[in-house]
Amino acid sequence: MRQLLVVGTMALDTVRTPFGAATEVLGGSATYFATAASFFANVNLLAVVGEDFPEAHIAFLRNRGVDLSGLERSKGKTFRWHGDYTSQLNEARTLETHLNVLESFRPQLPAHYRTPELLFLGNIDPEIQMEVLNQVTRPQIVACDTMNFWIDGKRDMLWDVLKNIDVLIINDAEARALGQDSNLVKVARVILERGPKYLIIKRGEYGVLMFHGTHVFGTLAFPLEHVLDPTGAGDTFSGGFMGYLASTGDWSDAGLRRAIIFGSVMASFTVESFSLDRLRALQYSDIEARFRAFKRLAHFEDLS
Ligand code: AMP
Numbered sequence: 001m002r003q004l005l006v007v008g009t010m011a012l013d014t015v016r017t018p019f020g021a022a023t024e025v026l027g028g029s030a031t032y033f034a035t036a037a038s039f040f041a042n043v044n045l046l047a048v049v050g051e052d053f054p055e056a057h058i059a060f061l062r063n064r065g066v067d068l069s070g071l072e073r074s075k076g077k078t079f080r081w082h083g084d085y086t087s088q089l090n091e092a093r094t095l096e097t098h099l100n101v102l103e104s105f106r107p108q109l110p111a112h113y114r115t116p117e118l119l120f121l122g123n124i125d126p127e128i129q130m131e132v133l134n135q136v137t138r139p140q141i142v143a144c145d146t147m148n149f150w151i152d153g154k155r156d157m158l159w160d161v162l163k164n165i166d167v168l169i170i171n172d173a174e175a176r177a178l179g180q181d182s183n184l185v186k187v188a189r190v191i192l193e194r195g196p197k198y199l200i201i202k203r204g205e206y207g208v209l210m211f212h213g214t215h216v217f218g219t220l221a222f223p224l225e226h227v228l229d230p231t232g233a234g235d236t237f238s239g240g241f242m243g244y245l246a247s248t249g250d251w252s253d254a255g256l257r258r259a260i261i262f263g264s265v266m267a268s269f270t271v272e273s274f275s276l277d278r279l280r281a282l283q284y285s286d287i288e289a290r291f292r293a294f295k296r297l298a299h300f301e302d303l304s
Pocket residue numbers: 009011012013026027028029032080081097123124125147149150230231232233234235236
């Protein structure tokens with residue numbers, strides 16, 4: 001079994017959407033990623049939580065088979081994020097970010113974490129992403145996510161990280177902020193010239209675009225009648241994408257395209273509830289059924 005290592009946040013989120021609200025619920029980039037990826041692969045998780053982080057959340061990940069040897073419990077409070085969404089659910093507005101224990105987190109990888117075949121540098125301080133990169137033997141695939149908080153706050157360090165990765169997975173607003181242009185095709189060229197081989201741009205309900213050299217692949221998001229909370233959709237996408245790649249070992253163009261569909265399938269479940277509630281109840285058969293529905297959705301014949 002290929003090892004998939006993720007570093008990212010484990011958080012207590014407070015979220016409001018037009019359809020409801022949730023206070024201090026389980027969230028964080030590493031949490032969503034690891035949960036989604038655990039349906040496909042062995043996941044090693046590296047993160048920090050504070051003394052106030054509920055034991056039940058840790059038990060949930062352990063029960064999903066996630067290796068938590070790299071989870072540190074530090075003195076202080078857990079990372080907290082507070083955000084909301086308008087009726088346009090595509091972009092979260094950050095109201096508050098409390099780094100708390102993240103501020104002094106210096107990752108120390110357990111010995112068996114140091115040779116992963118796949119590494120996901122989840123949304124977290126780029127200095128931490130770099131420290132993790134420096135502690136592993138170069139994995140076959142390194143993917144990375146970030147957000148405006150770090151693009152604005154630690155741009156130079158972030159570019160240093162991006163020089164060392166294969167796949168950058170960010171949303172359209174982040175891509176525009178990083179590439180400093182409103183046109184996504186231009187932005188993709190600028191970003192690919194400076195670092196990653198692949199750029200995957202998440203566009204919320206409009207789906208995903210993958211850029212590689214002069215090639216582009218695009219897919220829709222699965223149309224859903226009930227979307228409650230988009231929080232975590234991006235990290236869940238990445239978890240499905242990387243987890244699926246870890247399960248196949250196929251990083252050909254066709255393999256990456258299929259991984260994008262699995263990522264999109266997983267994200268389509270996350271948005272159906274607050275926090276990780278939908279993923280908690282998910283069965284692998286649900287994933288397969290939605291994958292098939294996705295295939296029918298996007299299928300068309302060539303010209304005859
Ligand atoms: P997304 O998949 O992009 O919706 O990410 C949602 C998750 O990102 C939430 O559960 C937050 O806890 C987490 N998050 C928010 N801000 C940050 C940040 N600055 N760094 C790392 N994680 C964050």
